[in-house]
Amino acid sequence: MRCRDCQRELSALLDGELPAARRAAVETHVAECAGCRQRLAELRQVAAGVAALPRLQPSPQFVAEVRCKLHGGERVTWVERLFQPVWWKVPLEAAAALVVLGLAAVWVNQSREPAAVRSQMGAKADRWGPAMAESPRLREEVEGTAKLAAAAPVESSARAMRTSASDVLGRRQLVADTIVVEGADPATVQRQAAQVALALDGRVLPSARTAQTFQVELPPQNVLAFKSQLVEVSGQPERRKSLLSRDTRTNGPAGAMVAMTRETETAGELSDADGASAILEIQVVPSR
Amino acid sequence: MSVGVETVETVSDRELVARCRAGDEAAFAELVTRHQQRALNVAYQLLRNHEDAVEVAQDAFVNIDRHMAEFRGDCEFTTWLHQIVVNLARNKLRWWQRRGQQAMVPLDDPHRPEWLAAGDPPDTLAGQTEFVERLGQELGRLPRKFREVLVLRNVEELSYEEIAVALRCSVGTVKSRIARAREELRRRMQ
Numbered sequence: 001m002r003c004r005d006c007q008r009e010l011s012a013l014l015d016g017e018l019p020a021a022r023r024a025a026v027e028t029h030v031a032e033c034a035g036c037r038q039r040l041a042e043l044r045q046v047a048a049g050v051a052a053l054p055r056l057q058p059s060p061q062f063v064a065e066v067r068c069k070l071h072g073g074e075r076v077t078w079v080e081r082l083f084q085p086v087w088w089k090v091p092l093e094a095a096a097a098l099v100v101l102g103l104a105a106v107w108v109n110q111s112r113e114p115a116a117v118r119s120q121m122g123a124k125a126d127r128w129g130p131a132m133a134e135s136p137r138l139r140e141e142v143e144g145t146a147k148l149a150a151a152a153p154v155e156s157s158a159r160a161m162r163t164s165a166s167d168v169l170g171r172r173q174l175v176a177d178t179i180v181v182e183g184a185d186p187a188t189v190q191r192q193a194a195q196v197a198l199a200l201d202g203r204v205l206p207s208a209r210t211a212q213t214f215q216v217e218l219p220p221q222n223v224l225a226f227k228s229q230l231v232e233v234s235g236q237p238e239r240r241k242s243l244l245s246r247d248t249r250t251n252g253p254a255g256a257m258v259a260m261t262r263e264t265e266t267a268g269e270l271s272d273a274d275g276a277s278a279i280l281e282i283q284v285v286p287s288r
Numbered sequence: 289m290s291v292g293v294e295t296v297e298t299v300s301d302r303e304l305v306a307r308c309r310a311g312d313e314a315a316f317a318e319l320v321t322r323h324q325q326r327a328l329n330v331a332y333q334l335l336r337n338h339e340d341a342v343e344v345a346q347d348a349f350v351n352i353d354r355h356m357a358e359f360r361g362d363c364e365f366t367t368w369l370h371q372i373v374v375n376l377a378r379n380k381l382r383w384w385q386r387r388g389q390q391a392m393v394p395l396d397d398p399h400r401p402e403w404l405a406a407g408d409p410p411d412t413l414a415g416q417t418e419f420v421e422r423l424g425q426e427l428g429r430l431p432r433k434f435r436e437v438l439v440l441r442n443v444e445e446l447s448y449e450e451i452a453v454a455l456r457c458s459v460g461t462v463k464s465r466i467a468r469a470r471e472e473l474r475r476r477m478q
Binding site for chain 1: 423427445471477
């Protein structure tokens with residue numbers, strides 16, 4: 001047996017925890033090896049020293065104090081366990097609760113919005129049922145619009161789409177086309193639009209995003225009249241602008257909105273009784 | 289069922305446990321009386337702090353009373369007691385560590401004479417109180433796992449198997465840990 005193997009077993013030898021065969025081998029080696037004998041003596045001294053450490057004497061009140069703890073109401077209730085120590089558990093738990101509530105609110109919003117959009121779009125789709133039955137592409141576009149509106153797009157053109165969706169949801173209004181006016185003074189165009197809108201029971205919405213872009217609210221049946229009168233007043237040909245980028249337009253969501261508006265305008269299915277109004281967005285851009 | 293003190297002093301731990309389960313408070317008091325020093329010393333050697341040791345030892349008996357029904361009797365009562373004391377001592381050490389403090393107090397603590405009663409040193413160590421005192425200090429500086437096995441083996445004289453049950457580890461782990469702990473202590477004492 002090598003010294004290294006022997007020294008690994010010395011502790012167990014001291015404690016009498018070695019199997020007989022192993023013990024005999026270790027003892028034989030120790031008898032022959034002075035180094036291992038010395039190591040064994042030192043380990044024995046250490047073990048005896050630990051055993052000789054001073055002992056505590058329990059106080060005479062020990063048993064009574066245990067009884068007191070048992071019957072003296074020291075039992076920790078679940079409330080105490082949950083809230084004590086108050087100084088750190090309560091603020092921490094309150095913060096955790098707020099985080100959970102916040103996440104839940106976000107989740108509820110996210111899960112509710114597409115459903116609401118779908119139901120709104122679904123209502124429109126039902127109203128235009130025959131047209132959509134004839135045109136599967138139109139149905140796809142309407143459904144695609146609902147999905148896109150719920151997906152919080154990041155492009156500026158897509159932001160316009162999201163605004164449209166929220167208008168549809170919150171105010172029962174339809175977003176009609178965006179009209180682009182080139183090379184005119186934005187203030188003049190806005191004033192002219194306000195006059196024309198006033199004459200057609202409409203108004204310029206105060207929530208204009210920029211001086212160059214503003215929205216006009218009109219009864220749906222007056223949209224066509226507004227467009228033609230605005231063209232007349234501003235002396236410019238009307239130019240529609242898609243709400244979405246070219247890529248998405250080919251797939252149709254924006255086209256669907258435009259199509260819906262056109263249907264509404266021509267068929268006049270949305271009357272005042274529906275409580276709906278149309279929104280036209282007017283953009284004034286520099287001339288090319 | 290009430291049992292007189294004279295009776296309970298003569299019965300085994302298992303019998304006392306059975307009586308405790310039946311609601312016999314005298315049996316529980318006897319269990320505490322019988323094993324209070326054991327619990328207190330293990331706690332003290334692990335924590336090296338008198339107040340913490342008393343608290344841990346008393347809490348161990350409180351835990352035992354509350355969980356008496358869960359004791360299945362597949363090990364000795366003392367092994368179960370050691371298990372609980374070691375766990376509570378670990379919790380107490382963690383509690384101190386979280387506060388960035390060491391619970392240990394040196395053995396020359398001014399309160400020491402009041403509550404320390406010297407054990408009976410073996411003949412080979414007679415007159416070697418200085419050695420034992422230094423050994424105690426070095427033991428307190430050992431890693432917790434080493435301290436646990438050495439205390440259970442040399443202070444409480446548990447077998448490797450009992451230590452394995454108390455620490456919830458294998459006998460092989462106990463064996464190697466004791467060897468390494470003693471070797472480390474021997475090296476530090478040189």
